[in-house]
Amino acid sequence: MKKSMITALVLAMALGCKEKAKENTTGTSSDSVAEAKTEMAEQQEWAVLFDGTSFDGWHEYLKEGVSDHWKIEDGAMVFYPPQERKKGENHNLIFEGTYTDFELSLDWKISEAGNSGIFWGVAEMPDLKQPYESGPEIQVLDNDKHPDGKNGTSHQAGALYDMVSPSKDVTKPIGQWNNCVISVNHKTNKGSVVLNGETVVEFPVNDPEWSNMVAKSKFADWEHFGKHTTGKIGLQDHKDVVAFRNIKIKAL
Secondary structure, eight states: OOHHHHHHHHHHHHHHHHHHHHHHHHHHHHHHHHHHHHHHHHHHHOEEEEOSSOOTTEEETTSSSOOTTEEEETTEEEEOOOSSOOTTOOOOEEESOOBSSEEEEEEEEEOTTOEEEEEEEEOOOTTOOSGGGTSOEEEEEOTTTSGGGGSOGGGSTTSBTTTBOOSSOOOOOTTSOEEEEEEEETTTTEEEEEETTEEEEEEOOSTTHHHHHHHTSTTTTOSSTTOOSSBEEEEOOOSSOEEEEEEEEEEO
């Protein structure tokens, strides 16, 4: 075979390999781009309320800013209650936005024998001295050692406080993080609490079912309790050390 024919054959084989490699690379790249776009779209659905580095967007209830009783440690906001309190003093945290239909995800860690809570539908009004006067609460609690854990299961961790009990206790041991996802959807009349990956509470959010639940609770005669379909998110100062992290929300 002539030298020129051999050279041509080698070149053709090389070009073929190059085109095949290009085709394979392009296919892989397209798949990766599609996966990245899907992941990005899912991430964009969520709005980060606390990124682990600052209290931007947060303030204490009926106050400006956040006091030194709240610290940022290892990517979490940690509450250290004051040793002495003035009458009526509270350091509940409130996020500045308002929400109607949403899914709220966060991690919480309670101290031994500790108590706290997560509010939604909070109406921040001067006449209401505490966020729980308007906002329903999902309980955060050491079920074993805090006295409220003995006051019925509707007061235990994960409960829609004093209204709906969790189906089971799936809390982690004290000192470990618990993941909590709270959903409130007025369009479907459904609310739920998923604690550590398990749905433990489900409840209606519209009337007449909602008002019927409230009427059977300690909040029956509270003028503003559970009345605000659109409201703020809050984290409770219940005089115990508590920590929250990875706080994000998305509209439903």
